Amino acid sequence: MSSEKNFRPLEAGIRLDLSERKNYGGYLCLDTLFAAQKPISDPEHHDEMLFIIQHQTSELWMKLIVHELNEAIRCVQIKRLGRASKILARVKQIQKQLFEQWSVLETLTPSEYMQFRHVLGNASGFQSVHYRQVEFLLGNKNHKMIKVFPEGSASRNTLEEVLSSPSIYDVFIRHLSDQGYAIPEALVNRDIRQPHEFSEPLMDVLVEVYQQPDQHWPIYAFCEQLVDVEQSFQLWRFRHMKTVERIIGFKQGTGGSSGVSFLKKALELTFFPELLKLRTVL
């Protein structure tokens, strides 16, 4: 018996004659993917590979979040709130991966990191296009953050475009207005290149929704998905800050900021202030 030999024989049907694009590595472009881990420390520091792969996997997950959020925004625009909620449930699971992933980088000690930090120059997370896109799509429109991307570059153009497009909250507020909820005109037609600011009338509308969930179910369910996404985002920011603290303490960042103190300030930002504040009023 093969199982006694601890050996699994191939079955006759298993394909061995595969063309380039239709095999595993070809379809997934693994040659390109695996050619992209290029440590630059010399002699190569063992832990630089961890640093690179941690960032690359985060970038891939963030790329997917951007993809999903764009679709969620489109769904709200075409009044498919149920599908948008389902997409946000997926975003939340991706965020969970991003959060859990910090545990891998947390095995990097300060002594190890300091042996290759100098090779990073002025590179920093400030220059992550995907991260900034996610922030903008969720409504944290800080136009100053795009200045780190050279004018005319593809990244800068992408971010300019996202900055000038409605966030998920903007399209949701418009949807509420279209459905007859009492949303002030000024809020519906606000300058969407600016961050959303707390609106008392919007909160009043949302309080109504939360007081009678059954009367407003799709909206209520969507709101709770937004709160989940916001909370997951904050958890990511917090764990990034704590990981940075344990690795570089209160050193300045390679991007030129004060480091941990600067990262801490982001914890005070909120995407959907009315959704958080209404809990106190209920």
Ligand code: HEM
């Ligand atoms: C040793 C690990 C890390 C350290 C010491 C670190 C440190 C920092 C610091 C100090 C900043 C502020 C900008 C600066 O002055 O440099 C920053 C920003 C940032 N980092 Fe990291 N980081 C680390 C890992 C990561 C990882 C794995 C990611 C995942 C992609 C990441 C994403 C970001 C992002 C997106 C920002 C901008 C945050 C914002 O605008 O609020 N960082 N990081």
Ligand SMILES: N[C@@H](CC(=O)c1ccccc1NC=O)C(=O)O
């Ligand atoms: N800002 C980090 C460096 C850093 O983490 C980093 C460097 C290059 C590419 C991505 C990075 N990640 C996030 O900031 C530091 O100050 O050590």
